Amino acid sequence: MRKMVMIMLGAVLLAGCQDGQSVDKKKPGETESISTTNNSEDEGTKEDEKVEFPTSSTDAVDIVKQPEGIKVKETDAAEKSVMEKFPAENLTNEELVNGLVYWFAMDYSSIDKLLTDYEPNFAEYEGKEQExxxxxxxxxxxxxxxxxxxxxxxxxxxxxxxxxxxxxxxxxxxxxxxxxxxxxxxxxxxxxxxxxxxxxxxxxxxxxxxxxxxxxxxxxxxxxxxxxxxxxxxxxxxxxxxxxxxxxxxxxxxxxxxxxxxxxxxxxxxxxxxxxxxxxxxxxxxxxxxxxxxxxxxxxxxxxxxxxxxxxxxxxxxxxxxxxxxxxxxxxKRNFSLSQYYTATNFHSVKLSKEVDELRTEFIERMRDETTFYIEAINELKNQGKIDNAQAEFVENIVNERQENVLAYITQLAEEAQMKIKKKLEILQAEADKR
Missing domain, CATH: 3.40.50.410 (von Willebrand factor, type A domain)
Structure with a gap:
């Protein structure tokens, strides 16, 4: 009889454990997370196990292709209520960076495409005479x-x-x-x-x-x-x-x-x-x-x-x-003299050059916004006692490295775009000279 009671008690305890544990099925683009919750009204406690985040990168090409962070459009990273929900406990330094990137990464894809695929538009000046x-x-x-x-x-x-x-x-x-x-x-x-x-x-x-x-x-x-x-x-x-x-x-x-x-x-x-x-x-x-x-x-x-x-x-x-x-x-309808053509195309090239500069500025502003998110977030995590100074310093170093790499990448793209403008202008004016 006593043996039968022990078996029944074990079954009850096992069923209780199974009811208190929920497993989120992994979806495309997401990492697997498991949370264990005790549903007992007497205890009322909730224990979160360590969360896995997608791996981030310091390579500029990877950074500009990263998906937008899940919190970017919601609110300010510095808000206490937001960072209280960030699962910083038990994370390594690298995992902490991964989590912050997953939350606060900016979307560079559209502006990156404009610069990467940039071709100067001189369509209105392709021929000296157009009817x-x-x-x-x-x-x-x-x-x-x-x-x-x-x-x-x-x-x-x-x-x-x-x-x-x-x-x-x-x-x-x-x-x-x-x-x-x-x-x-x-x-x-x-x-x-x-x-x-x-x-x-x-x-x-x-x-x-x-x-x-x-x-x-x-x-x-x-x-x-x-x-x-x-x-x-x-x-x-x-x-x-x-x-x-x-x-x-x-x-x-x-x-x-x-x-x-x-x-x-x-x-x-x-x-x-x-x-x-x-x-x-x-x-x-x-x-x-x-x-x-x-x-x-x-x-x-x-x-x-x-x-x-x-x-x-x-x-x-x-x-x-x-x-x-x-x-x-x-x-x-256009019918330029050669001198007018030179003036017009030079003026247009300056306008195109300014547009490239504006694209570069927009790129940099997004990067700086992202950096600000990270700095404000780690400061708030320090204030809440979730990370120490050493962890904060590690994150800041990675953030600075990401920023430097993206800056170099942006500068290179802008210089290549400016060179395309210069070469196209030279070709058009050389062709006009031959007419």
Whole structure:
């Protein structure tokens, strides 16, 4: 009998242990973690075993390819409440670095690609003489409520307006430009959906660019409601038709931060424009758009015989608009004298050089933001008594090494890009001399 009681007691204890232990299944891109929890109401304790983090690197090429840290967009690393959750206990120095990188690494992928794949755009100067069509461009800016959201450089709508303002300043004098917004009425609640989904309004009439009038038009609206993208695309036909003739090339540029939310079909609307008598090309810039939004916007741009660009910061947005402007200006009628050509190409090379410098600066700013995250995080961990001075010093040394390596990498990429500009300029001017 006593033997039977002992067996039953052992089974109860074994079952209790199994109920108190949970094992997280490993997912792609994640490391395996195991936590043991005692569910007894009397004890109420929780014991966390050591967490394994992905291995980090000090190599610059690896660093710029690292995934964004899981805490970067959530809050400030220096906040006590955040670092209280960091599992620093029982970690080696290397594991501590791995954990901080996993939490606070910056995403360099987009800016790295711009510099790595950089090719200077001299499209408008490829031939000394060009007899092509005048550009007729309609710009449509998303004014849905989500455009009030912030990215690392500021509020999305403010950044979009500034980029479009710069776009207008460089627009060819003899070409035509218009500005339309959509989703700027009603509100982003169900009560305002009907009005918002019917709202798309021409803010700058099709005409040559006038700085004062254009800037005034940009200030007439603010982020408000839903996203009637398809309706706005359809309205683009009327915007472009005003100035369209056999001598114009007609394009629709759209800046949006999300998908259609009013039940329309942007891809069908874009295809209708492309197939119309105006032969419109639809170019879409997705500003800080999620995967679902990118898929829809890409389909719309493809259906409209145009291109899709995805951007996440001010510099990327300005760069995309600059590329679109270069394509527009490439078809602009030009007939330079040789001296004018030299002046124009030299001036353009200086502008391109400045753009490369801005890309380099953006790269460095992201790197410094990441370094600040690490330094603030280890200071907070020291304040909480989770790490000692020796561990903090080890992390600081690794952080400094990562920063130095990335700086050298950025500098090399920027120098290579500047050299490409110089060589392209020399080739174009040498070809002009031979004509």
């Amino acid at each position: 092509e069509k005048i550009q007729n461009v309609a710009i449509h800016l998303d004014s849905s409520g989500s455009m009030i959201g912030a990215v690392r450089d500021g509020v999305k709508m403010d950044l979009a307006k500034k980029a479009i303002q710069s776009f207008g300043e460089d627009f060819p004098e003899d070409s035509y430009l218009s500005l339309r917004t959509y989703g700027h009425k009603g509100n982003n609640e169900n009560s305002g959906k009907e009005l918002s989904c019917s709202s798309t309004e021409l803010m700058y009439e099709p005409s040559h660019y006038d700085e004062g009038t254009f800037n005034e038009a940009l200030n007439k609206f603010k982020p408000t409601g839903w996203t009637p993208l398809a309706n706005s695309v359809k309205a683009g036909y009327e915007d472009l038709k005003v100035k369209a003739d056999e001598n114009t090339s007609n394009s629709l540029f759209i800046v949006s931060d999300g998908i259609e939310t009013c039940g329309g079909d942007p891809a069908a609307a874009a295809k209708e424009l492309a197939d119309s008598d105006l032969k419109v090309k639809v170019y879409i810039i997705g500003f800080n758009v999620d995967d679902e939004g990118q898929k829809q916007l890409k389909e719309a741009a493809k259906a409209g015989n145009g291109k899709y660009f995805t951007v996440n910061s001010k510099i990327e947005l300005e760069n995309s608009l600059t590329n679109l402007l270069s394509e527009a200006k490439a078809g602009y």
